[in-house]
Amino acid sequence: MNLAAAPLDSTHGFLSPSGAEIVFVLVGLGVLGAALLTVTTKQLVHAALWLVVALGGLAIEYLLLTAEFIAWVQVLIYVGAVVVLVLFGLMLTRAPIGASPDADSGNRWLALGVALAAAATLVTLVVDAFRCTWIDLGTVAGSTKANGVSLFRYWVLPFEALSVLLLAALVGAIILSRREKKEP
Amino acid sequence: MHLVFPAVLAALLFCVGLYGVLARRNAVLMLMSVELMLNAVNLNLVAFDVWLRDTLHSGQALTLFTITVAAAEIGLGLAIVLLIFRNRGTADIDRVGRLTDGDEKADDDEKPGDQKADDEEMEGVG
Structure with missing residues (x-):
């Protein structure tokens, strides 16, 4: 790995993102929003449906990373099978249709603190480690x-x-x- | 593509799943959060495999294996949750505390006739 040479590479730039990067960031924002709604919404069935949006968005991210096969497996297994299983589980445990106020437990703020601390640590570490690394998407890898x-x-x-x-x-x-x- | 984008997305997705696992009370919702965390790991595996151009395609092969294990996990997890629901009449994590140390209050709101009535009702459905 010639990581030291990467910063001098003039073909990449922070301020001139390629089309794939723009689409990746936009779809990623959608995936994050859907995931946040999945873990915060009070309506249990809506949570499962937002999970479909998050997993389908991840399939698009795999396609953008040129991993076609993984993308279609993701659509088939996660969106097709796992979400149906989850919906069956919700139905069989008689989840209420409307909003259920006790969907979150009492340690929600503690959980929020743990998640924010983990996010800050991981994002700082990852950004610092891979600041000057680019993926070459020229040939299809998957x-x-x-x-x-x-x-x-x-x-x-x-x-x-x-x-x-x-x-x-x-x-x-x-x-x-x-x-x-x-x-x- | 900048490698930071998929890596940061995976890290944030993992933390969202972590919040869901810790904060949710319903067992099925907890399993959904676990799926989010597993998907974050999958995204990392795919991104690093595409970056390193591994000749064995180990990242994508491992992603396929993770997806399979996740499918098996959610099948077994839902079977266990359904069993708990059938026996206790609830899928709340907080109220399944029979094995906790000394805290007997977790079992208090379970009515004695609850389980039998529930069983008969389910029998009628099935």
């Missing part, structure tokens, strides 16, 4: 072909282990939610 080749050539064993994990999770969820027969 096409389906490249991902498939690396996944099935170098990552086969973790892949198979994950399939066993998914099977175990499936069986576990069935066992947990099965209702035993009542003895008379």
Whole structure:
């Protein structure tokens, strides 16, 4: 890594952002707003729907980072499956339709302090560390072909282990939610 | 693209999820905040993989694995939350305190007949 040479690179500038950067920042603001609404709204079903907006925006960010395959997996799994599961969970635990005033617990201000401290620390650290680093988006880095080749050539064993994990999770969820027969 | 943009977005998203996990009372909402934190990690993995141009594509492969583990996690988590709701009649984290040390008040607002009535009601639905 020739990080020392990066500041002298005249092809990048702070004040002349490229189109991808502008779109990235705009979509990122949308994602952050949707995530904030997800964790603060009083209406439980609205929280799940704002989660859809945040996860879909993240799929757009993956597309902007030229990771196409991850973007479509994100849309399929998160927006398609996980949010539907969450909505089912909300329905089955009989979440109220209207606003529920006790959605936040009493330690909200403590949580806010912890989150703000973590955000300040992380953002300071990250900005200081990667101030002069640019991503080269010239070639596509995450096409389906490249991902498939690396996944099935170098990552086969973790892949198979994950399939066993998914099977175990499936069986576990069935066992947990099965209702035993009542003895008379 | 400047690497700071995805890194800062991931850090802020992680902190929003952290706030949600600590501040929310409903268990399903807590699981949603955990999903936000996992997505922040995924964004970091993808950004650094694209930056480093790894020949093994380890960042994106790990992102796929994280997404799979998150799917398994939310499936099992929701099954556990549903089980708690079926047994206790509530999905509030604050009121599930049977294993807490010495604080018996957490169980006080659970009415004795609550569980049985709930079970029968659910039986009718199912």
